[in-house]
Amino acid sequence: MTYSTRKERKKKRNKKRSIWKVFLWLFILIILALAGIGFYGYTQYESKLEPVDPQSEESIEVEIPFNSSMQEISQILEDNQLIQDARIFNIYTRVNGEDNFQAGFYELSPSDSVQEIADQLQEGGSDVSQEAINQITVPEGYNIVQIVDVIDQSTDFSRDEALLLLESSDFIQSLYDKYPELLSGALEAREETIYTLEGYLYPATYEINVNMSLEELLTAMVDKANTEYTPYFTEIEQSEYDLHDVLTIASFVEAEANNDEDRRLIAGVFLNRLAIDMPLQTDVSVGYANGEHLEYTTLEDANIDSPYNLYRNIGLGPGPNNNPSVNSVDAVLHPAESDYLYFLADINTQETYFSETFEEHLEKQAIYVDRTAEPPSTSENQAEDADEAVSVQQ
Structure with a gap:
């Protein structure tokens, strides 16, 4: 009886040791797997920080609009094939505290590293596009008829073209889809107003770029109005008007x-x-x-x-x-x-x-x-x- 009992206890101890060995090896395997995944992820992360094309001599102009978010800036860079991954760029700049980017026009290259691009974006770009071939200035207080006259005199676009586009339902709807908070009142008053967009073409100087369309020029004026008026939206909502x-x-x-x-x-x-x-x-x-x-x-x-x-x-x-x-x-x-x-x-x-x-x-x-x-x-x-x-x- 005694011998049998000892034998059973020994078998139990051996069984427990075997179970712990299994757990230990599983733990080791999990650690090794996590380490492998981490190493792979790190190498992938590092590789995504490398230039898109280290041998490139191309220069690409990009515009970083005012008030752009980090996600928007990252996407602009990826869309222009200046970085490999917008998400990795976003993570890198935030981790390194390099997210004080300035609005403007930048000349960047696919041969630039993520760090080089981040440095340039923090230094600030140009207010004027290097592709600009002309300028148009809309004085404060000009109405739409006066603005289309300026367009006629300062660009290759005609007065009639500009008026036709400004009265186009499709064009106005496309602007509303892009700037609903800005243009909701204009659309509500559309049946009563002479020009739906009167008051919404911001007076400023605009660059006319190579191959720029009339639609893009007029959209830039509405976009500028949106930029200037957005800080007042909350205050206006709280007013009686x-x-x-x-x-x-x-x-x-x-x-x-x-x-x-x-x-x-x-x-x-x-x-x-x-x-x-x-x-x-x-x-x-x-x-x-x-x-x-x-x-x-x-x-x-x-x-x-x-x-x-x-x-x-x-x-x-x-x-x-x-x-x-x-x-x-x-x-x-x-x-x-x-x-x-x-x-x-x-x-x-x-x-x-x-x-x-x-x-x-x-x-x-x-x-x-x-x-x-x-x-x-x-x-x-x-x-x-x-x-x-x-x-x-x-």
Whole structure:
């Protein structure tokens, strides 16, 4: 009995040792497998950091747009065959803290390593494409008709081509698909506006590159508007106006103001008038309704039957009357607080004068606009009659 019991205990111990040996070998095999996988992964990672073509002498221009994410930059580089793997480039730059990349145009080569490319992107690129052959400048406050005239004069594209494209439903829809937050208000007002994209072609200087299409040029203007206005989207959502409204008011401010201080004061005047359902009576709207720039607004001009005519209509009208700068948008969102309801400019100095009452406005008009006239009577009836003939700014 004793011998049998000892034998059984010995068999059990041997069995346990065998099981542990199996576990030990499995553990070793797992470690070796993980090490092999890790080594393979590391070698693959290292290989992906090598130049795409070490012998290449080719130079490829790429543009890194403003506010591009790391994923977008990595994809741009991979799409242009400048790196082997966008994911590996993204991991490498983040691990090494090299992600402070600058917007601009870069001349890069497939023979550059990932580190060399990262270094160049951190140093900053050129603001101008090396392929640029021409420039076009859209001044602040130009409307679409004026912009297409600039295109006609400064490029090989004609005025009629530009207008036709700007009125194309397919082109407008393609822009909306790309910039829905920017253009939603424009599309909602499309049936009422003369030009759907009025107010959405940002005033700036644009490079005309080799083989650049008219569609690409106009898209660049909308893209620039999106870039400039995006920082204000949240603030606009929290206001009582939508983006289309803000751009409409900004277009009036752009045409009326001579400096940033005046922008804020004039924006305040328009907002004060809107708050009490008072006609804006801005000459800008009359000129736009008449389809021309008016040096002086007459009663005949102001009587035109158009929803854009804000002498005859209360509110903002269908939409922007020109393409304003971001400074005018900022002024609308951060107007100067005042009780002013009127303003006019000195015809000689262009200095702007503001008034709280119509009587005060008429007195300043006599001094700064019609210097030969006596200050008008301020009787209530005369003030009401004159209000029909005098613009907010002469």
